[in-house]
Amino acid sequence: MSKDLGWKVGGAQGEGIESTGDIFALSLFRLGYYVSTYRHFMSLIKGGHTNGKVRVTTENKGHHGDDLHILLAFDQETINFNFHELVDGGFLIYDTAIKNVEVPENDKVNIVPVPLTDIAKEAGSTIMKNMVSIGATAAIIGLTPDDFRSVLTDRFGSKGGDVVESNIAAMQKGYDFYKNNFTNTIELPARPVLKPERLFISGNEATSIGAIAGGARFLSQYPITPATEVMYQMVKQFPKLGGAVVQAEDEIAAVMMSIGANYTGARSLTATSGPGFSLMMEALGLAGISETPLVIVDVMRAGPSTGLPTKTEQSDVFTMMYGSHGEIPRIVLTPRNVEEVFYFTKEAFNLAEKYQCPVIVATDLFMGMNKWTVExxxxxxxxxxxxxxxxxxxxxSLEKGEFKRFDVTAENGISLRTIPGMKNGRFVAMGNEHDEVGVEMEETELRVKQMDKRAKKLVGFDDIVGATYEGAENAELLLVDFGSTSGIQREVYEELVAEGVSVGHLSIARLLPFPTADVAPYINAAKKVLVTELNSTGQLAQQLKQFVGGHDKYESFLKYSGDPLLVREVLAKAKDVAASLKKEVTL
Incomplete structure (x- = not known):
C-alpha cells in the first residue's frame, strides 16, 4: 500500500485541465483523504502548456509532493514536460488522438494508450475526454465512477440530470476500457476516517472567509494575479452581509479607499501582489502617520516588474518590512498553511484596530491559488x-476642539480614535506631521514626540505567534523557513530525524515585529542554520543576521525559478550541511 499518491493531468490551457483536476481532487477529499494541489499555468487565456497536480495522503502534508504515480496526457507537451517525474511503476495515460506521439523509452513505467477523444465522442461529446481519463484512473487506483458521482452532481446538476449521467457514462467507458485492456494497478493509501468538518479550500478562499470572520465589510481592490480570487470570493459573499466591493481603477486608489473606509470605522482591506503592493508605498506611510488601521494582503508572485505573474516566489520580504519612505510601525504576518491564512487574516483586523497601524498578511501564489485540506x-x-x-x-466631557486624537501621554503610544459624526470627536487625519489634535506643524520638539509616540506601539508585541519549533534540544542543524515553505521543510526535518541527524525545525510566522526572543535561543544553540526561501538573495537569512547574529552559521537554500520547492532538493542540501558538521567533528 502506497504512502501517498501523486496524480497529474496536463494539456493546453482552455482544454479543461483545471476542471479535471478539481473534480479528481474534490472527489478524493470527499472520500476522506487529505488532498494538496498545485496548478502550473501560463499567463495566457488559451494555449500554452498547463497541468494540475493532486497529492492524496492519509495525513495533512501541506504541499503537493515530489512523486508522480499517474500522468494523464492530453497532448505531446505534457509527456515532454512531465514524463520524467513518474516513479518506477507509475502510469502514463495518453490520448491516442495525439498525432505522431513520442513516448520516452522506459521499461519501468506502465504506458497506457487510451482513445480518450474517440470514447468521449461515442459518449456524446469530445469535451468529456477528461471524464474518460478519470474513469481510467479510477480503474487503476481501485475506485469506481460512482465514487465521483457527488462531485459531478454538484458541478453539473444545475444543467440537468442528463448532463450528470452522460458524464458518469463517459467515466464508466474509460473505466471499462482500462479494465478490458490492462491489468496493472496502484493501491491507494489507507482511507482515513471521514471527518465532515474538514474543508477543502485555497489560500485565497481562506483569506476571504478570514476577513469576513474578522468583521471586514469593505474591500477595494484592483485585479491582479494571483490575488484576484480574493475579490471574486468577496463579490459572492459581501452582499449577504451588507458589505461592499469596489473594483478600483488602480492599486493606489484601492489602498486609499481602504484607508478611507477604516477612517470611518468600517473594517476594510485590500488585496494585491508585488507590483500592486509597490504602488501602495506612499499610502502605507499615510496610514502609519495618520494612525489609521489598514489591512493589506500580499499574495506574492515572481518579480521584478511583471516578472512571472503565474509563478510563485517569496521576494517581497524587504518591501513588506521596510517599504514606504520614513519610519512607521507595522505588523507583517506570514501564515504557514491555509488554516493559518484564515486565522491570521481574521486577527489582522483586531491588530490593525488595536495598534492603529498597517497590518500586512503575506501569502504567495503557491498557497493562494491552490487548494488544500484544512482541519x-x-x-x-x-x-x-x-x-x-x-x-x-x-x-x-470635553470642550469643543479639546479632543486630542494623537495624544502623546499614552504610555503605550496608542491614543483614542473617533469616527466621523461623533460630537466633539472631530480631528484631521493628514499625511503631514501634526500636533496632538491633528493640526499640521513643523516644530522639532513636537515632531520628536509624535515619532516617539508611534514607535512605542509595538514595543513588547506578542499578540500573535512569532515562530514555532520542533526537534532536538540544542540541535546541531537548524532548519528555518517562513510562510508556505514550512510544509516542505517539515518533511525534510522528518526525513533527517529518521536518519538520526541532530536537527530542529524553526518556522517563522511573523516578520514584524521580528520575533527575536522566539528564534534567538535555537539559532544560538545550533552549529549550522539552513534557511530555505523562495528568492535569490536570502532575504529572511539577512533578517536573521540583523536581528539575531551568528553570521558564520548560516547556509541558504534558495529557489527563484518560479516553481515551488521539492522535498528532495532541500533534503539534498540539508544532508550536505549535516555531513559538513560531521567532517568538522572528525577534523
Whole structure:
C-alpha cells in the first residue's frame, strides 16, 4: 500500500485541465483523504502548456509532493514536460488522438494508450475526454465512477440530470476500457476516517472567509494575479452581509479607499501582489502617520516588474518590512498553511484596530491559488473586539476642539480614535506631521514626540505567534523557513530525524515585529542554520543576521525559478550541511 499518491493531468490551457483536476481532487477529499494541489499555468487565456497536480495522503502534508504515480496526457507537451517525474511503476495515460506521439523509452513505467477523444465522442461529446481519463484512473487506483458521482452532481446538476449521467457514462467507458485492456494497478493509501468538518479550500478562499470572520465589510481592490480570487470570493459573499466591493481603477486608489473606509470605522482591506503592493508605498506611510488601521494582503508572485505573474516566489520580504519612505510601525504576518491564512487574516483586523497601524498578511501564489485540506475551523477562537475608540460619554466631557486624537501621554503610544459624526470627536487625519489634535506643524520638539509616540506601539508585541519549533534540544542543524515553505521543510526535518541527524525545525510566522526572543535561543544553540526561501538573495537569512547574529552559521537554500520547492532538493542540501558538521567533528 502506497504512502501517498501523486496524480497529474496536463494539456493546453482552455482544454479543461483545471476542471479535471478539481473534480479528481474534490472527489478524493470527499472520500476522506487529505488532498494538496498545485496548478502550473501560463499567463495566457488559451494555449500554452498547463497541468494540475493532486497529492492524496492519509495525513495533512501541506504541499503537493515530489512523486508522480499517474500522468494523464492530453497532448505531446505534457509527456515532454512531465514524463520524467513518474516513479518506477507509475502510469502514463495518453490520448491516442495525439498525432505522431513520442513516448520516452522506459521499461519501468506502465504506458497506457487510451482513445480518450474517440470514447468521449461515442459518449456524446469530445469535451468529456477528461471524464474518460478519470474513469481510467479510477480503474487503476481501485475506485469506481460512482465514487465521483457527488462531485459531478454538484458541478453539473444545475444543467440537468442528463448532463450528470452522460458524464458518469463517459467515466464508466474509460473505466471499462482500462479494465478490458490492462491489468496493472496502484493501491491507494489507507482511507482515513471521514471527518465532515474538514474543508477543502485555497489560500485565497481562506483569506476571504478570514476577513469576513474578522468583521471586514469593505474591500477595494484592483485585479491582479494571483490575488484576484480574493475579490471574486468577496463579490459572492459581501452582499449577504451588507458589505461592499469596489473594483478600483488602480492599486493606489484601492489602498486609499481602504484607508478611507477604516477612517470611518468600517473594517476594510485590500488585496494585491508585488507590483500592486509597490504602488501602495506612499499610502502605507499615510496610514502609519495618520494612525489609521489598514489591512493589506500580499499574495506574492515572481518579480521584478511583471516578472512571472503565474509563478510563485517569496521576494517581497524587504518591501513588506521596510517599504514606504520614513519610519512607521507595522505588523507583517506570514501564515504557514491555509488554516493559518484564515486565522491570521481574521486577527489582522483586531491588530490593525488595536495598534492603529498597517497590518500586512503575506501569502504567495503557491498557497493562494491552490487548494488544500484544512482541519475544522475552531469557532471558539473567533473573537472580535472593537478597541481604542473614544466613547461619546468621554467626548461629551470635553470642550469643543479639546479632543486630542494623537495624544502623546499614552504610555503605550496608542491614543483614542473617533469616527466621523461623533460630537466633539472631530480631528484631521493628514499625511503631514501634526500636533496632538491633528493640526499640521513643523516644530522639532513636537515632531520628536509624535515619532516617539508611534514607535512605542509595538514595543513588547506578542499578540500573535512569532515562530514555532520542533526537534532536538540544542540541535546541531537548524532548519528555518517562513510562510508556505514550512510544509516542505517539515518533511525534510522528518526525513533527517529518521536518519538520526541532530536537527530542529524553526518556522517563522511573523516578520514584524521580528520575533527575536522566539528564534534567538535555537539559532544560538545550533552549529549550522539552513534557511530555505523562495528568492535569490536570502532575504529572511539577512533578517536573521540583523536581528539575531551568528553570521558564520548560516547556509541558504534558495529557489527563484518560479516553481515551488521539492522535498528532495532541500533534503539534498540539508544532508550536505549535516555531513559538513560531521567532517568538522572528525577534523
Amino acid at each position: 475544522s475551523i475552531d469557532f471558539d477562537k473567533l473573537h472580535n473586539e472593537r478597541q481604542n475608540f473614544a466613547t461619546q460619554e468621554y467626548l461629551d
